[in-house]
Amino acid sequence: MTGSLTRLSVALRIALRELRGGLKGFYIFLACIALGTGAIAAVNSVSGAITNAISSEGRTLLAGDMRFELDNRETTAEERAFLERFGDVSVSTNLRSMARLADGSDQSLVEIKAVDQAYPLYGRLTAEPDRPLNELLAPEGDVYGALVAPLLLERMNIKVGDDLLVGNARFRITGTIANEPDAISDGFGFAPRFLTSRDALRASGLIATGSLVEHAYKIRFENPDQSAAAIRTEAERDFPAAGWSIRASDRAAPALAENVERFSQFLTLVGLTALIVGGVGVANAVRAFLDSKRTVIATLKCVGAPASVVVMVYLIQITLVATLGIALGLVLGAIAPMITASYLQGVLPISTEFTLYPRALLLAGIFGLLVTFAFAILPLGHARRVPATALFREQGFEESGLAPWPYIVTMVLALGAMAALAIFTSEQQRIATIFLAAMAAGFVLLRLVAYLIALAAKRSPRINSAALRLAVGNIHRPGALTPAVTLSLGLGLSLLVALALIDGNLRRELTGNLPERAPNFFFVDIQGSEVERFRQVVEGLSPKGKLIEVPMLRGRVLELNGIDVAKVDVPPEGRWVLRGDRGLTYARNLPENSSLAEGEWWPADYAGEPLVSFSEEEGRELGLKIGDTITVNVLGRNITARLANFRKVQWESLSMNFVMIFSPNTFAGAPHAWLATLIDGEATAGDEATILRSVTQQFPTITTVRVKDAIEVVDKLVGQLATAIRAAAAIALIASVLVLSGALAAGNRARTHDAVILKTLGATRAMLIRAFTYEYMLLGTATAVFALASGGGIAWFVLTRIMKLPSAFLPDVAVSTIVIALVVTIGIGLAGTWRILGQKAAPVLREL
Template sequence: MRFTNRVAIAFRIARRELRGGLKGFYIFLACIALGTGAIAAVNSVATAITGSIASEGRTLLAGDVRFELNNREASPQEMHFLGSLGDVAVSTVLRSMARLPDASDQSLVEVKAVDGAYPLYGTFTADPARPLSELIATQDGRFGAVAAPLLLERLGLSVGDEVLIGKARFVITARIVTEPDAISDGFGFAPRLLTSLEGLKASGLVETGSLVEHAYKIRLSAAVMTPEAIRQKAQGEMPNAGWSIRTSDRAAPSLTENIERFSQFLTLVGLTSLVVGGVGVANAVRAFLDSKRTVIATLKCLGAPASVVAMVYLFQIAMVALIGILTGLALGAVAPLVAAHYLAGFLPISTAPTLYPGALLLAAVFGMLVTLAFAIIPLGYSRQVPATALFREQGFERRGLPSWPYLTATALALAALAALAIFSSEDRRIATIFLIAMAAGFVLLRLVALGIAYLAKHSPRVPSAALRLAIGNIHRPGALTPAVTLSLGLGLSLLVALALIDGNLRRELGANLPERAPNFFFIDIQKADIDGFRSILQREAPNGKLVEVPMLRGRILAFNGTDVAKMDVPPEGRWVLRGDRGITYSEGVPENASIVEGVWWPANYTGEPLVSFSAAEARELGLKIGDSVTVNVLGRNITAKIANFRKVEWESLSINFVMVFSPNTFAGAPHAWLATLTDTQASASEEAAILKAVTRAYPTITSVRVKDALDVVDRLVGQLATAIRAAAAIALIASILVLSGALAAGNRARTHDAVVLKTLGATRAMLIRAFTYEYSLLGAATACFALVAGGGIAWFVLSQIMRLPSAFLPDVALTTILLSLITTIGIGLAGTWRILGQKAAPVLREL
């Protein structure tokens, strides 16, 4: 028979047999639909957000091109260059303190001052709705300002009330509703207050060394060059300007990168769900083929070759998988609409119904590859069903492995699955580590199952008959031990890891960090104010520890003369090169750091500029002792040689810098000071008094209460944790489905065992106790593995990636054990309850 004829016959038989319905495939469908839907949803939502950022780039940037300078305004020559490109809108952003006129309260605020051209693209809307030029105009010597609702809430203000910022008085004229370029300006820890450039100038906040960002947004003339060509021309003509140039196609690069990395993480979690579901696919296929033994035997008796039999059920499995994949894709397709309902107020996401073919195709390929990878081995066993199975139900038990073509096909499907996961990821290193960990998890879970069976087989004899039966069921041939440990092990391990990471982060933010961190950060302390500032803190916090360092801002331009923009930097090191970095100089080694390589410069050093680099960040950037670093500070390029690497304790939240320069590097350069105050005994009222005293005496100094900043971070962590828990819940649901499928696959053997035992005198109560003991032992053993594996994963993520202390949380351990026991016992008894009522005669006749 020709191969094409065999395929046609197999497809025809498969199609006809499926007319009887999908019985036996429901768990199969659920596993595939759940995993595929998770991957499709995550990638569709991520694509919707990043696509909206790209398509609305001009609006989000409020210009075609954005030039940013830190700590200095553009020179006349630079302004002439910018003006030659098109219309220019100027804005300035800095942080300061907003105070009530009676000095009874104050709050950190992010001030954004704009000119009359703002915004060049998009629309600024306020409540009440009036033109922005009217809202920020000067009225009776007071400057108009539009405030974020959060600022009004914190200070108890309403429209028409006054607020003091720096040395100027502002009147709140409206609430901010929509600020088109808020996302491209970046995330801020303080609520926004928008006013005029004249108002900001009158406040006296912008002084030499102040931490201030000047943005020049340009609407290009029709005949001008492309944004990328402008970037190259600006860097070529004014290489020492030190400005950051961003085009509308990259309006919010940090947001885009964070969304892509977070979606990659959730995709990998979804892939875990899909792979766990693949175990369910294997169980479902095995159970389905087991129910088709007589059909397979009949086909063989009628002369069907083994290859035709295998193709019949391959086609059936592929068609059923296609239904599951389409169901998952439907869920993924509507996910952006659901997400838009919740995210439209925070992120740029389209609310119009839109399909994202790339995201859906990726999920579909994942779903089909998982189906093939886990279904081919059971299909290989179908070739081994002998014709005698038609005449005797127990006439066949699978032995050994299927033939090499099936093993090869499985290996190829798994390789394709791994390759797709790696090459579709933003960070291939993380994806590779993830896949290796998953493969190791499968191997370890198999070893755990063998270990449990070994211990059960060699355990001492117990007096309870039900417990002896349970222990025997754990190690007998065809036991559920491998299925239960594998199905629940991966899902529970992932859940434990995420719970421990979330718990440790909250513990660190809520308890540990506030104990170690300073009470306050004080920014933009001018040289003329430093002595008076010290006097106030000595009076208000006599027991506090004041640490102060000079503070400048600089942008890294090159390493060893190579432009960093042309370097292939690992994702974990990119943050160092993104935007300006805080830098300082010091005569001696900072007290919260230690030298791990190289030597510190001597006192009164006067040689070439030297720099001390953070060791972890240097390793990520591929730097070594003796390399050169070029930094632009205040429009001047400075090249320094790396003299040493320091171990920096970032988690302490004390004053830390990636780069510390030798003092001669910035001799005579204007700068401000940064200070911290640590007083572990200070109460909330005493902190409020310190804040009020500093703000009243020096309104241009920005005071940041660390606890308030940690509260903001804690809320963000909580929001991210919600998404992570949802993803972990999907993996756990997949595990439960797999467990249900495994129990269903073993129902035939369980039925025979139950009937024989009842015939020999066992009661239903005794069998229920035996099954309860069995599922309890398996659930407890799986929970112990999940605690060890999940704890190891959490430790690696916290200590090696986040560089935070990791602690094992007993409440997570207890919850995991209880969840595992409830799941295994509940699903196990639910699946075997029907078996206990099976009549003996029909089963005994088939033995």
């Protein structure tokens, strides 16, 4: 024990004394660790900031202590009395409709929110001008006040003080909305906000039988210590058929919190990719550093230092430098929420105050340490094994063979711990496992690619050009850059190619193929009394178009096989079906855009127990099988239907598709509205404008959605997500560049010797520059080809197997990838070797 402490004390003194000379040789090591650790810490800190804000500011975001939501109906007297037992109640109503100019020259889809006098119970709605809400919404005769999102003014080229028609009522715009406290908890909207009073909404005539309307009842507790869980239990017990969705302030925006968490987990995996790619740089940097300390290590061994002391000296140095890099990364992660808040204020609930998120920082720090030890341990093992005499004679550690088995075991354990940590801290463990397995396979494949490149170069025919012959020889010689270049750039470029192809194909679907297949319009809230006249009007406006009408109801899934859905273990990808209300319909015949996957369709005159058809993919995700029962609540009534069949649904067509289609007898006598689509491939933009204007004027209570407008909104969202993902992927590419720089630094001494000998034998600087350029060009091209193949394969899998979309190879992505690879490899390669070409021969020759 005393001997071990003595050796550790000696190693610590030597390590600290050597570090007095600075961090030369460790800068790339430092950058790799700081970059990867910082990325993971920043992503998780920002995620923590958002989710904490949702929890801590839940009352304001919900505008109440609890929220009870009902679809397509208001509370009964008994239900309202129950809610009022616990405190003040504020009611708001949400729906979509069309706002149009009084002269009928323009119209726009709007998200209407009608509020009562008590709104908001918490927080404050801020408008411009900043006046009391009751004043801004007060009517003047038969003209009602309304606040709108500034986007609506821009879209319709109007200003505050102008009038708009919505439904059968006239509204005057009295101001614009600057801050709506509960906007996030109300959910994402595809159209600008239109805020008015509930009296105005009643006057508009938009609320009719079967209208798609959400009524939210928000409670401010009279007793602050009141338990939301107890109220929920009592509500479900006393009103089992109410069908309301209940949310407390600690879960003000569950969909947002879940999406933020999922997105952050994805970016964490991307950051982990950058850290692991940086791990290769760590290995190169440690190898280069130990190579530069070759004579020091040999001297220590010659004067009697045990191999363990030599290893401890440099392990201490590596640990200290890694700790510094991790600290720098954690500082970046700690300030990331403050930086992000300055850009996301008003969009997401995130505080600008400095707050530490220990879990995020701890996770990043552990990842940083594990990567450091996993990739630094093998070079240390080589240093332990090589005898002093060999170190004095040889260039470095390349020929020292495998490291001792304890070092290999330590590396494997560190990598295993890192993989386990990544998997068990992820909500979607299956995806994390696949991601890490793919990364491991990528490393193996890249080593194989490097071997094949070197083998091809070795067996290539003799070339007349001396520079090109030298370049080909450099690719397969011992200590060549081939493995380092393929490893460093291969992963980074593959990730960029995959993301670029996914983004490009999504945009191609949204702006190219999808609009060609998608309907021109969706028409919502068509009342039964209007269906015939509506059909005549639309067919007259679009005689070549195809009008499809289906009955439309809204309902919420309550039970699966008699078990409350809240108690059913559902994988994350299937939870959306059980969250909130779903569109429902009934049909006698199988819809033309669907096909049976399993089971049988019911007869057209079926009159037995209620049956339901479920979309196959979503049904499998929920664990359903033919014969199971599904209980849904529709208009305050619980209906249990038996699963009769599964359907294959083409969601990407944007046709009228439903997760659940019921047998017609299920909703016999139930009031409902109709949903319709119009498909007219020959309709021009002018024809669509005429249809939109005519339908809106003749049927003011029908909501008309132009599909191209919705696609533009989605395309904008996809672009914003793609920017964030590409920024994260760029971190992996930067790590790749650092690794490549480290690989060049690791081989600089060997290349210096080669250059000096060649110059001594008559080679000119120009010839050597050409040789190095050819070498880097060949390696860059080979790496780019691999990245195109692997990235294309990843993109194809994600698009076709996960997103269920067609995948196409995009030539512009291929060209840009090759250009990036060549610029990076040639640029960094020449920058790293330029200094070598100017070395004087005599000092180098004396060392040989």
